Amino acid sequence: MKNALTIYRKELRSYFVSPIAYLLLLMFALIFGFFFWNSLGYFVFIGMESQMRGQPMPMNINEQIIRPLLSNISVVGLFFIPMITMRLFAEEKRSGTIELLVTSPVRDIEVILGKWLAACSLYASMLLVTFLNFGFLFKYGNPDWKPLLIGYLGLLLQAGALLAVGTFISTLTKNQIIAGAATFAICLLLWVVGWVGDYETAMWATVLSYMSVVTHFESFAKGVLDTKDAVFYVALIFLGLFFTARSMESLRWRS
Amino acid sequence: MIIVEELTKRYARNTAVDHISFRVEKGQIVGFLGPNGAGKTTTMRMLTCFMPPTSGSASIAGLDVLEHPMKVKKHIGYLPETPPLYPEMATGEYLQFVGRLKGLSGGELKKRVDYVCERCSVADVRHKLIGKLSKGYRQRVGLAQAIIHNPDVLILDEPTAGLDPKQINETRDLIKSLAGDHTILLSTHILPEVEQTCQQVIIINKGKLVATDSVQNLQNRARGAVSVLVEVASRSGPLDFSMVQKQLEQVAGVSRVLYRGSNSGFSSFEVESEKSFSRGDVARSIVNAGWDLNELRPAAISLEEVFLQLTKSEEKPPLEAAELAGVPA
Numbered sequence: 135m136k137n138a139l140t141i142y143r144k145e146l147r148s149y150f151v152s153p154i155a156y157l158l159l160l161m162f163a164l165i166f167g168f169f170f171w172n173s174l175g176y177f178v179f180i181g182m183e184s185q186m187r188g189q190p191m192p193m194n195i196n197e198q199i200i201r202p203l204l205s206n207i208s209v210v211g212l213f214f215i216p217m218i219t220m221r222l223f224a225e226e227k228r229s230g231t232i233e234l235l236v237t238s239p240v241r242d243i244e245v246i247l248g249k250w251l252a253a254c255s256l257y258a259s260m261l262l263v264t265f266l267n268f269g270f271l272f273k274y275g276n277p278d279w280k281p282l283l284i285g286y287l288g289l290l291l292q293a294g295a296l297l298a299v300g301t302f303i304s305t306l307t308k309n310q311i312i313a314g315a316a317t318f319a320i321c322l323l324l325w326v327v328g329w330v331g332d333y334e335t336a337m338w339a340t341v342l343s344y345m346s347v348v349t350h351f352e353s354f355a356k357g358v359l360d361t362k363d364a365v366f367y368v369a370l371i372f373l374g375l376f377f378t379a380r381s382m383e384s385l386r387w388r389s
Numbered sequence: 390m391i392i393v394e395e396l397t398k399r400y401a402r403n404t405a406v407d408h409i410s411f412r413v414e415k416g417q418i419v420g421f422l423g424p425n426g427a428g429k430t431t432t433m434r435m436l437t438c439f440m441p442p443t444s445g446s447a448s449i450a451g452l453d454v455l456e457h458p459m460k461v462k463k464h465i466g467y468l469p470e471t472p473p474l475y476p477e478m479a480t481g482e483y484l485q486f487v488g489r490l491k492g493l494s495g496g497e498l499k500k501r502v503d504y505v506c507e508r509c510s511v512a513d514v515r516h517k518l519i520g521k522l523s524k525g526y527r528q529r530v531g532l533a534q535a536i537i538h539n540p541d542v543l544i545l546d547e548p549t550a551g552l553d554p555k556q557i558n559e560t561r562d563l564i565k566s567l568a569g570d571h572t573i574l575l576s577t578h579i580l581p582e583v584e585q586t587c588q589q590v591i592i593i594n595k596g597k598l599v600a601t602d603s604v605q606n607l608q609n610r611a612r613g614a615v616s617v618l619v620e621v622a623s624r625s626g627p628l629d630f631s632m633v634q635k636q637l638e639q640v641a642g643v644s645r646v647l648y649r650g651s652n653s654g655f656s657s658f659e660v661e662s663e664k665s666f667s668r669g670d671v672a673r674s675i676v677n678a679g680w681d682l683n684e685l686r687p688a689a690i691s692l693e694e695v696f697l698q699l700t701k702s703e704e705k706p707p708l709e710a711a712e713l714a715g716v717p718a
């Protein structure tokens with residue numbers, strides 16, 4: 135696994151020497167901040183209004199701010215995934231550096247893990263920055279921190295799964311723009327398939343909505359660690375990385 | 390060091406490498422020569438475990454490329470057709486990364502990076518981004534990464550392609566200087582490169598092996614004979630070249646003597662033999678007859694002629710085409 139670490143460090147470095155990592159961090163922080171202060175403002179507004187009516191209703195920061203916020207962010211994340219994974223393999227194929235990786239005494243799985251973990255780390259650092267917002271909540275309010283952590287775990291698992299899918303798609307082409315666009319399409323698809331479950335209860339609809347990466351996030355947003363949902367994400371991670379490995383292998387037979 | 394047997398690679402539509410076999414002995418520098426599309430890159434990719442052969446086998450340092458890919462990769466330094474460089478990395482950093490990939494670490498890694506930087510003359514751009522380097526420097530960084538782990542075998546795919554003449558010379562000298570420590574297989578479609586750099590040559594065309602021999606022998610073989618050029622002068626008056634011819638024909642092993650002309654008192658002859666003869670005998674016979682021997686050297690024909698003969702022998706260019714193109718008869 136020493137080799138995976140070598141690849142990991144190289145990937146992480148190449149994220150952070152180019153503007154892409156900073157751009158992603160900034161954009162994510164801005165969007166997150168917007169959602170956060172927006173729902174905070176609404177929360178305060180509702181609170182004041184109910185007080186003025188003289189019938190204070192029970193206020194819960196976790197339920198009214200954190201939960202919808204995390205749900206929104208889980209969707210926003212879908213738009214960032216392609217930008218993180220698109221160049222992982224496509225660029226190595228285009229520039230020919232894949233020949234260096236494949237002819238070095240390194241196993242394919244070490245290359246794949248190194249790259250995927252670097253992608254996960256970039257996403258994790260994006261999440262980390264958003265934590266700053268909650269500092270404010272903890273200072274002035276009294277939210278429960280356990281559901282928050284579970285929510286973040288869910289975000290990370292969901293991203294890990296989509297990043298694995300994106301990594302796979304990046305092995306399929308030399309063109310990182312194509313890889314990015316395809317990954318984006320798949321991410322959207324894995325989100326919207328959940329919608330059919332809203333109006334249809336037939337078997338096929340249940341299966342389709344089970345495929346939705348966003349549906350599985352609902353329990354995490356509530357702050358509940360549901361094994362079924364965690365297993366879904368972990369399974370998707372394995373599936374994505376497995377297909378990446380197969381694709382890397384077949385790359386040799388074809389090229 | 391490299392043993393290739395009946396190696397074959399078929400793509401969906403064509404056969405890129407067709408049952409080729411050859412051997413490369415330890416410490417040699419061997420040219421892998423063929424026109425574009427001959428299958429050089431494909432062969433090298435199979436040797437470096439980049440892709441598996443369709444059939445046949447190859448082994449490096451006694452290890453089969455299919456059975457022990459991990460071990461084989463440790464024995465090989467590979468410079469692909471396009472050097473595998475990361476433009477966003479600095480030279481030193483890149484070499485360190487490759488060194489780690491090849492299994493080096495700690496003090497040893499540092500020592501090797503220092504060494505290859507020095508060896509390939511890239512020490513002065515160690516802290517420069519690879520993306521900012523000139524083509525010649527990039528090629529040398531490519532060579533540096535190939536030797537970072539001190540491999541037994543170096544496989545270089547068209548190492549001088551796309552360089553200017555000065556850079557080509559520098560790169561050739563560097564490759565020659567590496568020959569002492571490594572067994573080198575280098576591919577090229579440029580003939581003089583083989584003549585200047587290599588001891589052995591393997592010629593392929595359209596995926597098939599055409600010839601494999603020493604550069605020297607191959608040049609002779611195309612002639613079908615061994616021949617030397619002799620330049621003779623007379624001390625007293627003009628030289629009777631038919632006398633010289635007769636004299637030389639009597640030397641053991643000589644089959645034919647051709648008069649090549651005279652120039653400022655010197656007459657040139659080409660001495661041919663079916664098998665071989667002693668150049669000493671030729672020299673002695675001239676001197677004993679009372680003439681001056683001005684020059685005696687092997688009449689090397691360029692590998693280009695050999696190459697053309699070998700690769701064109703199967704398919705003769707259609708005459709009509711040449712005529713249609715307006716080539717004067």
Ligand SMILES: Nc1ncnc2c1ncn2[C@@H]1O[C@H](COP(=O)(O)OP(=O)(O)O)[C@@H](O)[C@H]1O
Nearest residue numbers: 388389400405424425426427428429430431432
């Ligand atoms: N990935 C590939 N798929 C199909 N055909 C290929 C592929 N790579 C090379 N070829 C074909 O194989 C032949 C040999 O190519 P190559 O080994 O690159 O030749 P060289 O390096 O001697 O120029 C060519 O006819 C080329 O078109």
Ligand SMILES: [Mg+2]
Nearest residue numbers: 429430431470
């Ligand atoms: Mg080639």
